[in-house]
Amino acid sequence: MTYHSLEQVIADPLFARADLDLRRGRHIGADYDPFLFDFLTAAKPFLDSFYGRYEASLLAREEGYFYLLPDRLAVPPPLGQRKLTAMDMLVGQALALMRIDPKWLETNLRIPDMAVLGLLEQILGEERLLRFIPRRRGRDVDQDARKLREAFAFSVRSLERQCFIKREGRGDTAVIRPLAAIMRFADPVRTSGELDVALQSLIADGQIAEDSDDPDAESDA
Amino acid sequence: MGVNDSSEQSDAPPSVAEVIAEVWHSNFALNLGKEDAAFLAGIHAYLLDAREPGLDDETLRRIFAPVHELAQSGADSEVQRATLTIGRLRSQGILVRTDFGGLASEGEFTLSPLGLALAKSMEKERELTKRNLSFVLMHMRTVLADVLRAAANADSAQEWGSQVIWPLRDIVVELIRMVDQRQRGLDAAHKVLRKEITELVDSEWADAIDSCVAMIRRVDRTLRELNEVLSEHVEHLDRQLFDLAVYGAKHRELPVLLDRTRNQLLRLQSWSARRYEEWHGYYRNVQVFIRDVVQTDPNNLLRSRLTEQIRQFHARPYGLLGVSPERFLHLRDVSRPAASAPLAVPDELLIHGTLAEYAEPPPDKIELAVAALVARLKEEGEIDIVGAVRDIAPDFSESELFRLLMRATPVLLRHGMTTQWVLEQTWSKLSERLHAQSLDLHGRGRAGEPAATPLPAPSEERAQP
Numbered sequence: 001m002t003y004h005s006l007e008q009v010i011a012d013p014l015f016a017r018a019d020l021d022l023r024r025g026r027h028i029g030a031d032y033d034p035f036l037f038d039f040l041t042a043a044k045p046f047l048d049s050f051y052g053r054y055e056a057s058l059l060a061r062e063e064g065y066f067y068l069l070p071d072r073l074a075v076p077p078p079l080g081q082r083k084l085t086a087m088d089m090l091v092g093q094a095l096a097l098m099r100i101d102p103k104w105l106e107t108n109l110r111i112p113d114m115a116v117l118g119l120l121e122q123i124l125g126e127e128r129l130l131r132f133i134p135r136r137r138g139r140d141v142d143q144d145a146r147k148l149r150e151a152f153a154f155s156v157r158s159l160e161r162q163c164f165i166k167r168e169g170r171g172d173t174a175v176i177r178p179l180a181a182i183m184r185f186a187d188p189v190r191t192s193g194e195l196d197v198a199l200q201s202l203i204a205d206g207q208i209a210e211d212s213d214d215p216d217a218e219s220d221a
Numbered sequence: 222m223g224v225n226d227s228s229e230q231s232d233a234p235p236s237v238a239e240v241i242a243e244v245w246h247s248n249f250a251l252n253l254g255k256e257d258a259a260f261l262a263g264i265h266a267y268l269l270d271a272r273e274p275g276l277d278d279e280t281l282r283r284i285f286a287p288v289h290e291l292a293q294s295g296a297d298s299e300v301q302r303a304t305l306t307i308g309r310l311r312s313q314g315i316l317v318r319t320d321f322g323g324l325a326s327e328g329e330f331t332l333s334p335l336g337l338a339l340a341k342s343m344e345k346e347r348e349l350t351k352r353n354l355s356f357v358l359m360h361m362r363t364v365l366a367d368v369l370r371a372a373a374n375a376d377s378a379q380e381w382g383s384q385v386i387w388p389l390r391d392i393v394v395e396l397i398r399m400v401d402q403r404q405r406g407l408d409a410a411h412k413v414l415r416k417e418i419t420e421l422v423d424s425e426w427a428d429a430i431d432s433c434v435a436m437i438r439r440v441d442r443t444l445r446e447l448n449e450v451l452s453e454h455v456e457h458l459d460r461q462l463f464d465l466a467v468y469g470a471k472h473r474e475l476p477v478l479l480d481r482t483r484n485q486l487l488r489l490q491s492w493s494a495r496r497y498e499e500w501h502g503y504y505r506n507v508q509v510f511i512r513d514v515v516q517t518d519p520n521n522l523l524r525s526r527l528t529e530q531i532r533q534f535h536a537r538p539y540g541l542l543g544v545s546p547e548r549f550l551h552l553r554d555v556s557r558p559a560a561s562a563p564l565a566v567p568d569e570l571l572i573h574g575t576l577a578e579y580a581e582p583p584p585d586k587i588e589l590a591v592a593a594l595v596a597r598l599k600e601e602g603e604i605d606i607v608g609a610v611r612d613i614a615p616d617f618s619e620s621e622l623f624r625l626l627m628r629a630t631p632v633l634l635r636h637g638m639t640t641q642w643v644l645e646q647t648w649s650k651l652s653e654r655l656h657a658q659s660l661d662l663h664g665r666g667r668a669g670e671p672a673a674t675p676l677p678a679p680s681e682e683r684a685q686p
Contacts, residue, residue, distance in 0.1 A: 022544070023544060025543040025544050025545065056544060062513075062517075063513050067543060068543065068544045069542065069543065069544070070542065070543075070544055077544070077545075079544040079545065080544055080545025081542060081543075081544065081545055082542070082543050082544065082545040083540035083541070083542055084540040084541045085540065086534075086538050086540070088540070089534065089538070089539070089540055089541070090531065090534060092541070093527065093530060093531045093534070094531065096527060097524060097527045097528060097531070099514075100510075100514045100518075100523055100524055100527070101524065102418075102419045102422040102423050102510065103419055103423070105415070105418070105419060105422075105503070105506055105507055105510055106415045106416060106418075106419050108499065108502050108503050108506055109506055120531070123528055123531050123532055124531065124532065124535075128535060131535065132535075162543065180509075180513070183513070184541055185541070186523065186527050186530075188530060189523065189526035189527050189529075189530050190523070192522065192526075195529075195530060195533065195537075196537070199537065199539060202539075203539075206542060207541065207542060208539045208540060208541055208542060209539060209540060209542055210537065210538070210539045211538040211539060211540065
């Protein structure tokens with residue numbers, strides 16, 4: 001489908017769905033919804049100016065997904081602004097790492113929940129991982145394990161709502177399928193430069209915000 | 222055969238316990254390693270195509286050569302390993318010497334019934350190919366065509382049994398089982414192939430692209446071909462089964478057999494479609510992986526950088542930004558529920574586990590006002606609710622007045638009724654923020670008695686001037 005005006009774009013029945021999904025903070029890739037992805041690809045030139053009026057940018061990334069990013073200078077951003085929590089970030093980064101690990105190709109990128117937690121524990125160590133969850137002083141192994149699982153499950157649901165991942169199966173057989181958008185979590189390390197420089201550049205672009213900037217930020221629940 | 226039965230009759234079948242004891246005491250045991258199994262499969266494959274039913278020592282050793290190459294087993298030479306393996310197979314009765322009734326001058330080797338059974342069981346797990354699938358399905362079509370002809374002409378029970386039921390029950394089902402087993406073999410082969418591709422990509426990264434894509438394409442093509450072959454033949458077989466169903470009334474076992482065969486065929490077809498779809502998904506994922514991961518990061522550095530980023534995350538935490546989902550707008554502010562107040566229960570009460578005395582809590586201010594309103598209605602026979610509330614509760618706060626009206630109205634309606642039907646009532650001001658529509662009620666008298674003044678029907682009321 002080719003569009004010649006914004007009016008034609010808005011008249012397309014897919015517009016309402018795409019618009020609602022984007023405003024909900026979802027990432028629309030070909031692996032999330034191929035119809036919406038094709039629609040956004042064709043309509044992007046007109047939607048850029050449309051969302052520009054809401055002081056937000058419709059971004060298309062190289063892996064093939066779209067999302068709305070609020071303008072960094074808009075105070076307050078008309079479409080609101082949300083920042084992922086530290087636990088969301090850890091889970092997202094682990095899943096991005098697993099997506100680029102050929103090992104998970106064998107299972108068609110279906111990753112069991114416990115494998116994600118296992119990878120985080122392997123990289124960070126149990127003690128450091130537990131620092132990312134709210135816990136009381138002292139050590140209670142069972143309690144900590146339960147809280148970690150709860151925090152993890154909460155983050156998984158948050159990532160699913162924003163279409164970074166899809167969930168399949170239930171209970172013990174539940175698996176996570178990371179979508180193309182999960183690669184947003186690898187943005188700071190895409191180039192071989194210093195991590196600090198890359199983070200600074202992403203902050204300047206309004207892609208990320210440091211936790212110290214906004215200590216009250218919370219994931220949308 | 223019972224599990225613990227020990228029959229005294231000599232012609233009765235032996236019990237499970239007897240069989241177990243017999244085999245235990247015969248000291249029969251199998252110890253078959255990977256090397257032995259591969260060698261056995263090789264011997265069987267050789268014998269299948271050989272002109273002679275046996276093979277000599279030299280041929281055996283030639284067959285062992287690729288096994289030795291695969292096993293790469295330590296310091297032993299190939300000759301030593303071959304001697305040991307042949308000895309192991311012979312001592313377990315898998316490989317035997319025979320002179321074929323004097324036909325062979327020197328004793329040659331061949332597989333015993335045990336060796337043959339083992340080799341065949343391994344062969345059954347081999348892959349499904351377009352060739353063997355077509356062959357089996359074509360065979361099945363031929364058998365079903367014969368069955369169809371026989372069903373049309375069979376008269377006696379014997380003809381039905383030997384020409385229709387037996388071929389359907391045994392031949393067709395066995396053929397389907399063969400395809401089924403080969404499917405499992407193919408599944409296993411694909412699993413191994415996926416592992417090989419993973420290892421290849423992991424070790425050689427960008428250099429592995431061409432060979433991986435070639436391997437995946439080959440399997441994709443094979444599965445597509447198998448799917449096409451199955452679709453074509455299953456459709457034809459299904460038609461034949463449908464034609465056979467016409468004779469269902471002639472033999473009670475036929476409908477059951479047809480159903481079973483049809484279900485098995487559908488299962489085969491669904492396996493094929495599912496595997497093709499799944500492999501196609503795998504193919505797509507590998508292509509995306511090559512495009513997005515391997516080609517954009519030819520030196521495979523992203524993984525180590527991302528691992529390091531996770532490791533350093535606690536030192537400089539940050540969060541991805543996005544637009545905020547719309548929030549549900551409540552009509553009023555949500556207030557937290559009041560904290561629960563702890564209730565001190567005397568020890569005495571806890572010991573007895575019951576209340577010694579029960580005291581009715583005193584009525585609250587609103588209950589007293591409701592009772593006063595009801596008393597006024599009963600006494601005066603009629604009441605204007607809002608007017609009466611003003612008289613009885615002049616010092617009530619706005620919130621108390623609201624609660625009083627909420628509670629008093631249904632109670633008063635139980636004792637009185639209105640003649641005003643659905644006419645819009647005027648709003649009376651009780652405070653700046655609280656306005657109420659009043660209601661005039663007439664008392665009902667005693668329970669069960671009719672109302673003092675009969676109420677006009679709505680139509681009559683509207684008709685009145």
